[in-house]
Ligand SMILES: [Ca+2]
């Protein structure tokens with residue numbers, strides 16, 4: 469009898485806890501049946517550290533099923549230690565608007581605070597984000613990232629102290645930022661330490677691939693011997709790589725020692741490949757200043773890249789090197805052949821099948837990335853037409869394990885090219 473009472477009690481507690489945890493968030497948290505976040509109340513529950521062990525754990529899948537306006541609501545960051553974010557968050561192409569992340573006494577701030585290796589954040593838009601960090605890492609989407617971030621975008625303002633980025637504050641060694649963009653204005657103000665600010669990423673030790681940054685960037689250090697590094701894409705590219713990216717914002721740095729680059733402030737033992745920048749860089753320094761169209765300082769390798777401002781790098785120190793790096797006029801930036809001549813892979817060229825870049829006609833715009841065009845419009849000419857059906861057919865039934873995987877025809881981002889992608893293409897064709 470006693471056993472039955474205890475068992476019933478435990479069962480009631482179990483049932484209560486299940487309902488208390490799930491609340492209005494439906495789903496099982498599996499890949500097949502992810503947790504579904506439908507409104508601001510759900511998101512507040514998802515960001516509540518009380519439920520971190522449930523929603524942020526490794527192998528747990530969650531997704532947005534609607535756009536959510538968070539106007540007037542302040543939320544804590546997702547992934548606050550000791551429960552870092554290790555799950556998989558899919559925005560499903562939805563937008564969180566007016567995101568205001570609560571200022572905490574933690575070192576790191578962003579919608580996500582710590583995203584660890586194995587975790588992912590994808591297909592998520594943050595519009596009119598407001599992030600204000602007082603200590604080390606601050607990013608509009610993520611403060612510290614060692615996971616995979618893909619197809620995310622941010623607009624708004626990000627202010628921080630040490631490593632500040634429009635999308636990610638610090639992208640660590642395992643971190644990958646793919647097919648993302650930031651239009652956020654980014655600024656770092658440090659009184660007693662060095663400051664690093666970038667339009668997309670503050671400091672990069674991982675990989676940034678096929679990304680765009682269009683916001684303005686400012687870095688300030690008030691320390692006596694302080695260094696301010698500012699880049700329109702990344703403040704510092706220390707040990708990582710930046711490939712097939714571009715930046716258009718203006719950059720300024722102010723400190724005793726300054727490094728300002730229209731793409732990257734400080735390129736350490738790192739790679740910059742197939743990138744361009746069109747913005748201006750400027751700096752105020754009481755002792756030393758390095759300013760360049762691509763990098764303020766280059767100690768690494770810059771290849772096959774373009775800028776509008778000369779010199780391409782303000783200071784190059786051994787073993788820094790430049791290979792096929794050019795400063796061209798803004799109209800020169802609208803000629804496809806200058807890029808294909810040094811190996812860039814465009815839609816409808818002979819330089820490979822990844823087709824990362826696109827410029828169907830000379831003299832209109834500098835190159836743009838494949839994901840900037842509407843779904844279904846995968847081939848030249850611009851607009852969805854029979855030529856796009858042909859491009860889809862050429863990659864039909866491939867998947868991401870295939871050497872010939874054509875990512876830009878994977879329109880629903882499920883790593884396979886099949887009928888689901890054709891339906892998306894056909895829908896956009898009919899809408900025209
Ligand atoms: Ca190509």
Ligand SMILES: [Ca+2]
Nearest residue numbers: 847849850851
């Ligand atoms: Ca087309």
Ligand SMILES: [Ca+2]
Nearest residue numbers: 878880882884
């Ligand atoms: Ca697909």
